[in-house]
Amino acid sequence: MTRRAFAALALAGAALPADTARADAARRVRIAALDWSGAEALLALGVAPVAVADSAGYRRQFAHAPLPSSAADLGGRWQPNLELLASLKPDLLIVSSERGPDEALELRIAPRLAMSLHGTGLSPLAAAEAALRRVASAVRREAAAEAVIVEAARVFDGIAKSLAASIRPGLIVAVLEPDGRHVTVHAKGGLIGETMERCGIRNAWTRPTASIWGFSRIGIERLAEAPEARIVFVDQGPRTRRALRLLAASTLWQSLPQVAAGRVARIPDLFPFGGLPTAVRLARELDSIVARGVVHAG
Structure with a gap:
């Protein structure tokens, strides 16, 4: 499902040392996020999306993961501007697992990676970790994902200890x-x-x-x-x-x-x-x- 994105990553990093190649390739791949949690995950991994659905709404609710001004606004999350999306020539789309009506059209534009935070059989935090790792795998930022997960555990444990x-x-x-x-x-x-x-x-x-x-x-x-x-x-x-x-x-x-x-x-x-x-x-x-x-x- 992410063959095109992986190919872009591989080509971008072919002549670079492994760690540098991964980070540089991740930055070069053009990723559009129709799902806000997907955009949040990308930014936590140090990868800026080229476009986000309803960027104004995202900015209101995700002050902790600021979106760069260069990110294009794709319009509504459930009815994005597919013409604009196609013109951006993304290598990968991050979408909600609940999307459906535009799936065929979106697949003509780029491969899709679906974010699954609900109905997975996992607890919400475990599902969030799994989704972050999945995005990290797609953009070859696995080490960055583990660092985010470790830091989250440190914060949670610190608060729990202080309140115990x-x-x-x-x-x-x-x-x-x-x-x-x-x-x-x-x-x-x-x-x-x-x-x-x-x-x-x-x-x-x-x-x-x-x-x-x-x-x-x-x-x-x-x-x-x-x-x-x-x-x-x-x-x-x-x-x-x-x-x-x-x-x-x-x-x-x-x-x-x-x-x-x-x-x-x-x-x-x-x-x-x-x-x-x-x-x-x-x-x-x-x-x-x-x-x-x-x-x-x-």
């Missing part, structure tokens, strides 16, 4: 819905929930969820079921600002124990379907909240 001796209230990580009446809470089973568990950060929302992604949409009144928790909401920009305006006038929200006590904090926008670098960023942000106490969102 303390008793702290749990966190509820949520998205404030713009209707001002609902939130989406992250429970066990998704990347956010498993990252919290891996770092020893107690997830105060323990109710089961039917979602394979580990989150559920609930009424705000149900947050009172975990009265000692701290609420951490993901700031999604205009959607969140609208929610906050409505919640400021909501007696139900204001009467929640967490809100009344000022135990509400925000973290920057974050893609819940991201890869290992997303998990590391989340871990650091939640650790910072736990360590310093909660800053009232206002």
Whole structure:
């Protein structure tokens, strides 16, 4: 499936020492990412994609993996501009495993490497590691992938160790819905929930969820079921600002124990379907909240 990309890598590095050849070849291969977690993986490996779908959306949610200004914007992730994509002459496309309708057209442009972070039978973090290694193999950056994985484990273990001796209230990580009446809470089973568990950060929302992604949409009144928790909401920009305006006038929200006590904090926008670098960023942000106490969102 990645024969064309591998051929380009081999030709680019034919006359260079092995390690130098791999790094130089990886930089030369033209890779377009229709999948955000694929773009994140490439950048973590030191490879800049030539194009990304919805680059503005990517930049909002992946500040930890900045996209170079040279990357072309391919338009929507589910309806990319295939004419522009073809004109860029990529050697490889990184797509979501959930894509389908444009598969035949995309294959005429370049070989496809599908990112599989869900439905793999692996836990979210294990799936993220496997996906990173798969991308690394395609661009011959295996050593870089192992370095990213080792660093992630170091961060997770460090946070877990620092919290082991303390008793702290749990966190509820949520998205404030713009209707001002609902939130989406992250429970066990998704990347956010498993990252919290891996770092020893107690997830105060323990109710089961039917979602394979580990989150559920609930009424705000149900947050009172975990009265000692701290609420951490993901700031999604205009959607969140609208929610906050409505919640400021909501007696139900204001009467929640967490809100009344000022135990509400925000973290920057974050893609819940991201890869290992997303998990590391989340871990650091939640650790910072736990360590310093909660800053009232206002």
